[in-house]
Amino acid sequence: MPKSKRDRPITLSKTKKKGKEHKESIVNSIRDAAEKYSSIFVFSFENMRNLKFKEFREQLKTTSRFFLGSNKVMQVALGRSASDEIRVGLHKVSKLLRGDSGLFLTNMPREEVESLFNKYEDYDFARIGSTASEKxxxxxxxxxxxxxxxxxxxxxxxxxxxxxxxxxxxxxxxxxxxxxxxxxxxxxxxxxxxxxKMATFKLHLICRWSPEDFELYKEGLDESDVEST
Structure with missing residues (x-):
């Protein structure tokens, strides 16, 4: 008599959560990249579309590196204060990682980065709960x-x-x-x-760091705000 399919053993192993090792890997990747690239930008985003962001990232992968994820993990990687920052001035960058934000590390000239981010936008269908841009x-x-x-x-x-x-x-x-x-x-x-299409996927530069200087892009912020945050 054929064996019933119901008698087959089933593996009930659970998927492991991303734990300490995963976070340490991200921290190390960010720190390695911070040594490799000449400039570090913090950017914010609205109406994130993963496929469109992946395409944008692919365009720049030969000269740059993006990091998205836990702001807390990225802050730890850069250093939260002057006493634990991995390079001088990076704690200012760390303090601006809030909300929907990410890191962009690059060897591209500042003007080219600014032009790319300011021009980039992509339209898509708005999702449930999004705010209507018109009647x-x-x-x-x-x-x-x-x-x-x-x-x-x-x-x-x-x-x-x-x-x-x-x-x-x-x-x-x-x-x-x-x-x-x-x-x-x-x-x-x-x-x-x-x-x-009412949703516009757009990236906004918040700040730029290099070994020589630190620059804020976001209106209403100055360096005293960053130091006191």
């Missing part, structure tokens, strides 16, 4: 961009639609989203169907 309203009448098969789906998203001779039709004006308000799941789906 979107559909007016009563035919919606010829949608096929008749989509009419039940549109109704499930709260749109007042019907089929009129095989054409999807709005029976009254419909507000998809309001400027400045968070997107509901239904709003996000409708905007995607409409092809409207």
């Amino acid at each position: 979107v309203e559909l007016l009563e009448g035919p919606l010829e961009q949608f096929t008749h098969e989509m009419e039940p789906f549109l109704r499930k998203q709260g749109m007042p639609v019907r089929l009129n001779k095989g054409v999807v039709e709005l029976i009254s004006d419909f507000v998809v989203c309001e400027e400045g308000k968070p997107l509901s799941p239904e709003s996000a789906r409708i905007l995607r169907l409409l092809g409207m």
Whole structure:
């Protein structure tokens, strides 16, 4: 009699969490890179898109290195104070690693880095909970961009639609989203169907460090703020 598949042994081993060794590896990588590259930048990001960021990182991999992850781990790597910083002045960089931020270490000229970061942006569909950048309203009448098969789906998203001779039709004006308000799941789906991209993935430089100087880019900050943070 064939052996039942139910009798096969199943491994119940748990996936190991990233622990001390993983953190130490990141710290060592950052410290090695800090010795290798001539400049270190802190940058912040909004509407992160992993695929787009990977493409941007690939463009610069021959001259630069990016680090994203735990701000606390990156701070430890650089040094949190003048007494434990790995190079003179890096504790100022460490103090600016807050929120959605990362490190960019490079041998590229400062002007080239500034130009790349200032120009880089990519548009994508906004996610649920994102803030609408504008009001979107559909007016009563035919919606010829949608096929008749989509009419039940549109109704499930709260749109007042019907089929009129095989054409999807709005029976009254419909507000998809309001400027400045968070997107509901239904709003996000409708905007995607409409092809409207409201999210801008963008990187912002916060500061630059080199052995010779330290420069702040973010408005409203000065070196006294960094020292007192």
